[in-house]
Amino acid sequence: MSIQEEKKPESFTENVIAVSNDDGDFRLLTADARKAGERALVRKLDRRLIPTAAVIYLLNYIDRVAVTAARLQGLEQDLGLTTVQYETILAILYATYCPMQIPSNMILGYISRPSIYIGACVVGWGLTSALTGVTTNFSGMMACRVFIGVPEAAFYPGVVYLLSRWYTRKELAMRSASFYFGSLISNAFGNSIAAGILAKMQGVLGLSAWRWLFYIEGAITMAFGFLTMWLLPDFPHNTRWLNAAERHLSQVRLAEDAGEADKDSDNLTIYDGFLLAIKDPKTIIFMFLTCTQLLGLSFTNFFPTLTATLGFSTTITLLMASPPWIFTSVCCLLNAWHADRSGERFFHITGWWWVAMLGYIISLCTMATGGRYFSLFLMTSGYCGFALTLTWVANAIPRPPAKRAAALGLVNGFGNLGNLIGSYIWNASWGPQYHQSMIIALCSLVLSSALSFLMRWILIKENKNMAMEENKLMEGPGRERIEEAARLEGITFEEAVKRRKGFRYLY
Numbered sequence: 001m002s003i004q005e006e007k008k009p010e011s012f013t014e015n016v017i018a019v020s021n022d023d024g025d026f027r028l029l030t031a032d033a034r035k036a037g038e039r040a041l042v043r044k045l046d047r048r049l050i051p052t053a054a055v056i057y058l059l060n061y062i063d064r065v066a067v068t069a070a071r072l073q074g075l076e077q078d079l080g081l082t083t084v085q086y087e088t089i090l091a092i093l094y095a096t097y098c099p100m101q102i103p104s105n106m107i108l109g110y111i112s113r114p115s116i117y118i119g120a121c122v123v124g125w126g127l128t129s130a131l132t133g134v135t136t137n138f139s140g141m142m143a144c145r146v147f148i149g150v151p152e153a154a155f156y157p158g159v160v161y162l163l164s165r166w167y168t169r170k171e172l173a174m175r176s177a178s179f180y181f182g183s184l185i186s187n188a189f190g191n192s193i194a195a196g197i198l199a200k201m202q203g204v205l206g207l208s209a210w211r212w213l214f215y216i217e218g219a220i221t222m223a224f225g226f227l228t229m230w231l232l233p234d235f236p237h238n239t240r241w242l243n244a245a246e247r248h249l250s251q252v253r254l255a256e257d258a259g260e261a262d263k264d265s266d267n268l269t270i271y272d273g274f275l276l277a278i279k280d281p282k283t284i285i286f287m288f289l290t291c292t293q294l295l296g297l298s299f300t301n302f303f304p305t306l307t308a309t310l311g312f313s314t315t316i317t318l319l320m321a322s323p324p325w326i327f328t329s330v331c332c333l334l335n336a337w338h339a340d341r342s343g344e345r346f347f348h349i350t351g352w353w354w355v356a357m358l359g360y361i362i363s364l365c366t367m368a369t370g371g372r373y374f375s376l377f378l379m380t381s382g383y384c385g386f387a388l389t390l391t392w393v394a395n396a397i398p399r400p401p402a403k404r405a406a407a408l409g410l411v412n413g414f415g416n417l418g419n420l421i422g423s424y425i426w427n428a429s430w431g432p433q434y435h436q437s438m439i440i441a442l443c444s445l446v447l448s449s450a451l452s453f454l455m456r457w458i459l460i461k462e463n464k465n466m467a468m469e470e471n472k473l474m475e476g477p478g479r480e481r482i483e484e485a486a487r488l489e490g491i492t493f494e495e496a497v498k499r500r501k502g503f504r505y506l507y
Contacts, residue, residue: 038253041246045166045233048241050175052231053159054182056122059221060155061186062193063129063148064093066217068304069194070210072314078208083428085138089145090301094420096149098413104154105161105409106274109402114162115232117154122225124151130218133211157390157412161405164394165235166250168257169506170340173348173391177336180387181329187303187380188325193217195318248488255485273402282458283407286393289451290415293389296445297356297382298422299437306376309432310369320373328380335384345392345506346456349385353445353452356382360438360445367433382445389415395506396459399481418444459507466504 067075067089076086108114128148135141159179167175194213201212233239236250277283299306307321308314331352339348359378362371390408397407426437486496
């Protein structure tokens with residue numbers, strides 16, 4: 001389905017009532033200044049928010065999967081780990097990472113400075129990552145992995161929620177993918193960085209190279225965490241590096257996009273948002289869709305191990321792990337660009353899972369180096385779909401913001417149980433073929449595809465219902481948000497209701 005038609009001229013408000021005593025608040029809403037002002041605002045956000053989020057995600061993933069690269073350089077031997085203990089170290093991260101996303105995102109919608117909150121979390125997981133380098137046994141490693149999941153939980157769903165507070169539906173997919181680009185590229189260059197550290201730092205100051213890997217990556221993350229507190233925006237009404245007119249325009253853009261203000265009702269509590277989200281069937285479907293999807297794509301934590309089955313040295317293995325992720329990064333951006341232009345979600349997400357399924361089938365059929373390596377490119381491309389999953393959640397559960405924030409936390413938190421389960425399906429005893437692992441992952445992607453089709457059907461049905469009911473006057477909290485949108489744009493309530501009639505879910 002396409003996004004609603006381009007805004008009609010009436011959407012570019014000409015006579016806006018000021019919402020403060022500063023006449024400059026609404027100067028960008030005049031017909032002459034609106035288009036240029038909106039382009040400048042989006043460019044400013046793109047230059048500051050997106051690169052910052054992408055770099056943080058790059059550091060996030062490097063810190064989280066450093067343990068998989070360290071495994072190739074003696075981590076298991078130095079700490080005396082068994083195969084089950086190593087798998088448990090990977091899985092235990094999700095014991096805190098999954099459940100903590102829900103309260104973290106619920107809180108995020110009610111604090112005034114998300115830039116400080118997210119920045120502090122970045123510093124926290126950087127410190128914990130660095131401390132991983134001093135561990136000497138299984139217990140110490142377990143403690144670090146448990147605690148690193150707490151600050152990391154705030155990041156991914158938190159940034160997606162922050163993006164949804166700034167960008168319209170027509171802009172959100174590309175920005176979310178650009179942000180997720182940091183994760184994909186970290187799989188490529190993270191392995192290259194790890195290869196350099198592991199090859200050059202062995203024995204320096206009497207320490208193993210894998211310890212240096214945690215020290216260096218953790219220190220870099222901490223430094224950027226402090227910088228994040230200055231770089232990230234807060235919310236449209238209180239971001240310090242925007243002027244009053246830009247802040248007002250930011251609020252009006254989102255109000256026009258959905259036909260109601262992106263603001264919670266005064267009597268809506270943090271718990272109300274959670275209850276609204278958990279009672280919505282769409283949230284439950286997205287939760288299981290994401291869980292099965294990530295189980296189907298859980299090879300990422302074992303990617304260096306899978307690449308090692310090609311039979312090359314440690315350094316060559318880590319370097320060969322990079323091209324598939326570079327390929328996926330490019331595909332991810334192109335896919336998101338087209339998803340924004342077309343307004344379509346189902347095929348732009350689910351189609352890439354089918355490509356990953358083809359990769360599994362090829363790997364199940366051959367152990368030839370060329371065929372196996374080609375299959376890795378197809379398998380990694382499945383993450384092009386995951387990059388847009390939370391964007392689809394934000395599109396399908398747009399208002400009120402408290403419900404959207406809780407839904408994003410629930411979906412990503414529960415969904416990452418798929419990664420926890422996936423920590424145990426890539427058993428070393430099943431290697432080097434890993435046929436059992438791939439069959440489990442393949443079946444999971446089949447199930448997630450079915451749930452995605454169900455979500456598409458539900459959204460089509462809800463759009464039809466909205467078409468039949470859009471003449472009914474909204475009441476209660478819904479009316480309050482429409483009145484707030486009308487106040488921001490300087491139009492009557494009836495005009496705001498008329499604009500809302502253009503809203504449709506994206507499927």
